[in-house]
Amino acid sequence: MNNIPLVRVRYAGSFAKELHKLGAPTERVLNTVGLSEEILDIPDGFMPVEQLLRFAEQARRYTGIADIGLAAGLTPFGQHSQAGHNVMVCTNLYQAIVLFCKQGNSEITNSNFHIRQQQTMVWFCGGVVEGTV
Incomplete structure (x- = not known):
């Protein structure tokens, strides 16, 4: 279920x-x-x-x-939560995206944020939020 x-x-x-x-x-x-x-x-x-x-x-x-x-959405992301603050203080976009993916479930349960890499390219992916809506 x-x-x-x-x-x-x-x-x-x-x-x-x-x-x-x-x-x-x-x-x-x-x-x-x-x-x-x-x-x-x-x-x-x-x-x-x-x-x-x-x-x-x-x-x-x-x-x-x-x-x-x-x-x-104009509310600064860093004011939303500790997770948001952690992302805002990352030193580069890649680190921010990786951290966001790791902490995504702290903001929206059943989320499926992830990155895909292929050689020098990176994709930020957000799968369907699984569950009953």
């Missing part, structure tokens, strides 16, 4: 902050997907990936901003 894929609550918090900046009724949008503002008080907690995706879609629909995820 596959586990339900989970993601850190901090990512929903990024969308909630963006909604708040735009003057949207954040609590109401959260409620449409079965969330409350209280969950945002625990950014290191986990929530189902499916619920985050539904919240992001509701935020997009409510605001009419097709790329609201880009605005929500």
